[in-house]
Amino acid sequence: MARRNDHSREQLKDLAIESVFNIVDSDECATVTARAVTQGMGYTVGTLYLVFSSIDDLLLQVNAELLKRLHSDMQFAVKNEVDPQATLFAMAKCYFLLAEHYPGRWKLLSRHREKLGDEETDNIVESIFTLVETELARLAPIRNNKEIAIAARALWSAIHGICVVNASSHLRHRVHYDARSLVRTLIHTYLSGFMSDNIAPPT
Amino acid sequence: MARRNDHSREQLKDLAIESVFNIVDSDECATVTARAVTQGMGYTVGTLYLVFSSIDDLLLQVNAELLKRLHSDMQFAVKNEVDPQATLFAMAKCYFLLAEHYPGRWKLLSRHREKLGDEETDNIVESIFTLVETELARLAPIRNNKEIAIAARALWSAIHGICVVNASSHLRHRVHYDARSLVRTLIHTYLSGFMSDNIAPPT
DNA sequence: TAACTTATTAAACATTGTTTAATTTGTCAA
């Protein structure tokens, strides 16, 4: 089945995704062009369309791969921590470190969140939320399933938002203290409120 | 000074910004092209470059305008609420409603946050944060300036993050309950933790 | 060995941002 090079469709996909990583890792502001991607794989532009339906399709699959790795990192955190709160810190750290160490990859992730994702991507995101929910449930038994689900999304949104602000911090900010402690403070403060049995907010 | 049409540079700027609004309001997924913008103003593409240095420059000024209006809305909220917590709810609502009623405009805002902003834009953002800080300070006198500043950014990041997730919710979410109450719950929970004198998080 | 299949490419096309040279329009001085 293989021709000129011994690369199956699957291998071509991996090559392309790898090439995208190389591009955004070398320069987080670089634009991922079809020609740059295929040049990085040692192919020409047409080959990309043999394996992906469009550039957006490629980037979608890149993001799916990123999310899979994130989920894997977070699972590792769950295994290595005992305290639920410590686990949540560790999981948040996984996300934060992705943004800090691989800003280019993380920007792909946050830039394409707006576009419609396919079912696979959504499922990975769901599995990530499930990890968070499990810890929240252990931490605040007084909360019901719905409250847990909402809290997981709110908390994760907040962490994501901090990464966004951090990524776009132009040094010029009046308050600049590091995003790492910002995340820690956020989780701590939020959980403190979440665990106490305060009354429901006004409607 | 005016020639063919009686449009000063300033008027051309306003026309262009208005045209961008029209484009993204009519279809939040529409791409804002130079030709579409100028066609909407009744000019041709070259005129745009008489007034803006690039498309990015135009979008930057569009975002500045959006932020100005947001700040104005939030100031209005401050005037019309007495309780600090109610004021914070009202301010968050301003941002949330922008995302809900003008998703196209809001996407411009969140999409271009990553690009380096000019000083003017940063100043507007700072003034918005100042409004939030003022209410937080009234609410939690035990917190010092730095804590207030961090809390304002964390809280706002969280609200922004919720809007992001909401904007990209593909109906398919297992938990879908409305973002409005998500924001309310988040603020309530966060403030509950912020106002109590819990210990500092572990380092 | 020859026909066929298909991976791969080179070239073409459409759409964008941006620049440039031409054109049109108003202003002002003689």
Added chain:
DNA sequence: TTGACAAATTAAACAATGTTTAATAAGTTA
């Protein structure tokens, strides 16, 4: 009033992208 100048506006060109298509080349198989 008219002719020269300045400025606004445009049409056309250019480069970089995503995408498609027709040609080419390499392997497979009868």
